[in-house]
Amino acid sequence: MTHFLDIDKTDAAALRGMIDSARAMKTARGGRPKGTRDDAQPLAGRMVALIFEKPSTRTRVSFDVGVRQMGGETMVLSGKEMQLGHGETIADTARVLSRYVDLIMIRTFEEATLLEMAEHATVPVINGLTNRTHPCQIMADVMTYEEHRGPIAGKKVVWAGDGNNVCASWLHGAGQFGFDFTFTGPPTLDPEPEFIRYARDKGRRVTVERDPVLAVQGADLVVTDTWVSMHDPESARERRHNQLRPYQVTEALMAQTKPDALFMHCLPAHRNDEVTSAVMDGPHSVVFDEAENRLHAQKAVMRWCLGL
Numbered sequence: 280m281t282h283f284l285d286i287d288k289t290d291a292a293a294l295r296g297m298i299d300s301a302r303a304m305k306t307a308r309g310g311r312p313k314g315t316r317d318d319a320q321p322l323a324g325r326m327v328a329l330i331f332e333k334p335s336t337r338t339r340v341s342f343d344v345g346v347r348q349m350g351g352e353t354m355v356l357s358g359k360e361m362q363l364g365h366g367e368t369i370a371d372t373a374r375v376l377s378r379y380v381d382l383i384m385i386r387t388f389e390e391a392t393l394l395e396m397a398e399h400a401t402v403p404v405i406n407g408l409t410n411r412t413h414p415c416q417i418m419a420d421v422m423t424y425e426e427h428r429g430p431i432a433g434k435k436v437v438w439a440g441d442g443n444n445v446c447a448s449w450l451h452g453a454g455q456f457g458f459d460f461t462f463t464g465p466p467t468l469d470p471e472p473e474f475i476r477y478a479r480d481k482g483r484r485v486t487v488e489r490d491p492v493l494a495v496q497g498a499d500l501v502v503t504d505t506w507v508s509m510h511d512p513e514s515a516r517e518r519r520h521n522q523l524r525p526y527q528v529t530e531a532l533m534a535q536t537k538p539d540a541l542f543m544h545c546l547p548a549h550r551n552d553e554v555t556s557a558v559m560d561g562p563h564s565v566v567f568d569e570a571e572n573r574l575h576a577q578k579a580v581m582r583w584c585l586g587l
């Protein structure tokens with residue numbers, strides 16, 4: 280079974296193939312209206328289940344549109360409305376869904392839920408975000424960087440802020456796509472050591488630098504994310520804002536990077552918290568290309584999972 284569970288669990292050549300496929304599909308559409316189908320219809324006759332146990336705008340819409348462009352059909356399911364939220368095991372849910380659909384995408388809280396779904400499903404399962412990682416986002420982000428600046432291998436990527444699930448997948452990306460990675464944030468919000476170890480074991484230079492101005496020297500790309508993730512307790516909001524304020528991405532901080540550095544944010548952004556509006560809307564920013572590329576990258580991920 281070809282699941283897409285994480286960047287580190289997927290062969291590097293396969294990841295590269297998916298980025299190439301995504302770019303080819305994007306080019307082939309040639310900017311035609313979003314609701315029109317692709318010329319190729321690899322998902323014709325296929326049904327895809329999109330399960331959400333957490334809110335989503337980009338993941339939900341981009342997967343749904345992507346399936347339809349490739350000729351397939353979707354059903355969007357909320358975890359709360361399924362028996363999943365009322366005592367049925369993940370394993371049984373996986374076995375049942377596998378009798379109805381050809382592919383499952385799940386956004387959930389615990390990684391264990393994703394892994395149990397994948398273990399018991401007899402169709403491919405895609406990780407649409409867990410508390411631990413967000414691999415589809417990094418596929419879109421690598422695609423976006425390379426569209427604008429060419430190969431990401433050997434570049435310096437700086438993450439400013441909370442070492443959260445998206446940061447973790449960036450560290451997996453460093454290992455698999457061959458770029459260096461600097462984390463800048465408060466010590467209490469460092470990425471888990473296993474992710475840093477993974478990238479280092481793959482031969483990548485990974486640096487933790489508490490001073491954001493020093494961190495972004497020579498950066499090719501600066502990335503940030505919300506200071507309070509969906510799984511963080513609301514009670515932590517004020518403390519996190521106080522801790523993370525020095526790591527806000529501002530025009531002054533971007534002025535310390537390479538002149539052609541890009542700025543990325545997976546969105547949703549909280550303008551003037553983790554990033555100023557001037558940076559979001561400024562010349563370094565490619566945040567809306569990133570959002571668009573979720574569509575193209577995930578189409579490639581789905582085709583890879585289904586061997587199409």
Ligand code: CP
Binds near residue numbers: 335336339408545
């Ligand atoms: N970046 C991202 O996954 O966006 P959504 O939470 O809106 O899906």
